[in-house]
Amino acid sequence: MARIYNFSAGPAAIPKAVLEKAKYELLDFKGAGMSVMEISHRSREFTEVLERAEANLRTLMNIPDHYKVLFLQGGASSQFAMVPLNLFGKTKKADYINTGQWSKKAIAEAKRFGTVRVVASSDDKVFNYIPEINNGMFDPEADYVHITTNNTIYGTTFPEIPDTGKVPLVADMSSNILGQAYDVRKFGLIYAGAQKNIGPAGLTVVIIRENLAGKAMDITPVMFNYQIHIDNGSRYNTPPSFAVYMAGLVFEWLINLGGVKVIEKINREKAALLYDFLDNSKLFRATVSGPDRSIMNVPFILPSDELNEKFIREASEDGLKTLKGHRTVGGMRASIYNAMPREGVLALVEFMKKFELSNS
Numbered sequence: 001m002a003r004i005y006n007f008s009a010g011p012a013a014i015p016k017a018v019l020e021k022a023k024y025e026l027l028d029f030k031g032a033g034m035s036v037m038e039i040s041h042r043s044r045e046f047t048e049v050l051e052r053a054e055a056n057l058r059t060l061m062n063i064p065d066h067y068k069v070l071f072l073q074g075g076a077s078s079q080f081a082m083v084p085l086n087l088f089g090k091t092k093k094a095d096y097i098n099t100g101q102w103s104k105k106a107i108a109e110a111k112r113f114g115t116v117r118v119v120a121s122s123d124d125k126v127f128n129y130i131p132e133i134n135n136g137m138f139d140p141e142a143d144y145v146h147i148t149t150n151n152t153i154y155g156t157t158f159p160e161i162p163d164t165g166k167v168p169l170v171a172d173m174s175s176n177i178l179g180q181a182y183d184v185r186k187f188g189l190i191y192a193g194a195q196k197n198i199g200p201a202g203l204t205v206v207i208i209r210e211n212l213a214g215k216a217m218d219i220t221p222v223m224f225n226y227q228i229h230i231d232n233g234s235r236y237n238t239p240p241s242f243a244v245y246m247a248g249l250v251f252e253w254l255i256n257l258g259g260v261k262v263i264e265k266i267n268r269e270k271a272a273l274l275y276d277f278l279d280n281s282k283l284f285r286a287t288v289s290g291p292d293r294s295i296m297n298v299p300f301i302l303p304s305d306e307l308n309e310k311f312i313r314e315a316s317e318d319g320l321k322t323l324k325g326h327r328t329v330g331g332m333r334a335s336i337y338n339a340m341p342r343e344g345v346l347a348l349v350e351f352m353k354k355f356e357l358s359n360s
């Protein structure tokens with residue numbers, strides 16, 4: 001069986017070494033005589049899996065002790081509601097920056113529970129840039145400010161993390177967590193669905209500064225209360241145990257590789273290979289320019305829909321899969337998360353060169 005290069009935005013590629021280890025351990029997890037999927041989430045074996053995953057994530061992101069790490073379900077989309085339900089305390093006001101579809105959904109959800117102000121937006125240009133941010137924009141009375149660090153659909157990333165002063169900054173980091181280094185201290189809360197850069201779908205990682213939990217609104221369902229999950233060590237109910245195990249393997253893989261700074265350098269090189277080609281091409285064009293470009297998701301287009309379709313079809317036949325762009329942007333998108341090897345990006349650029357020669 002030949003493995004292809006998978007450029008999907010999510011569920012996305014998982015490192016081959018991780019899949020091989022999971023396969024090796026699948027029928028008999030460390031001598032238990034059963035799969036990790038079949039083991040009680042309160043067993044000694046699974047406790048070790050959970051604790052090691054947390055310890056390794058703490059190492060990778062340099063998470064300070066006064067932050068809690070939670071392994072939850074419900075995807076990043078549940079966090080769109082969980083954040084306001086837990087953080088709307090004093091004024092029930094929040095400032096959001098609208099940089100794409102995911103931000104929009106987060107805004108719509110927060111509006112159910114309090115007063116939301118959109119302080120900046122890039123809606124006017126199909127979200128192909130990150131709006132100008134200055135500290136004076138933020139309401140000092142707001143309960144929090146919300147951003148999406150990397151915009152998966154449009155291929156933009158905040159070049160700098162805004163300084164929100166005393167107001168806690170909340171970040172949807174679903175598509176670039178562990179892909180580039182961030183100082184966790186700049187954030188009050190970080191959340192991420194796992195299926196982009198962490199592991200299989202079904203797991204949601206939350207990193208929350210301790211003092212932000214425990215003040216949930218009265219209407220908050222138990223399963224949506226951070227404090228409940230903190231008090232129960234992410235095991236108030238059955239956690240997505242296999243996804244946690246897989247995430248743990250990915251964390252180990254990343255630590256063995258040298259950590260986030262090392263992978264960030266590799267990711268920047270991978271992205272540069274693609275952007276350099278796009279910037280010099282007479283046929284292809286990147287839809288985002290300048291310092292807001294994402295190193296995780298690279299959208300690009302050809303001069304016509306016919307050519308876009310032809311490219312996607314022929315690339316797929318060549319083993320370069322899931323390059324179709326999001327329906328709101330069109331064209332192509334290459335998602336090149338941590339698990340995409342440099343060889344995959346080189347293969348894509350080679351294919352694009354050939355395509356340009358035979359189609360211009």
Ligand SMILES: *Cc1c(COP(=O)(O)O)cnc(C)c1O
Pocket residue numbers: 010074075076077078102148150151152172173174175193194196
């Ligand atoms: C994929 C994605 C989401 C949605 O995640 P789910 O886990 O499917 O809810 C939210 N935000 C961003 C930035 C994403 O990339």
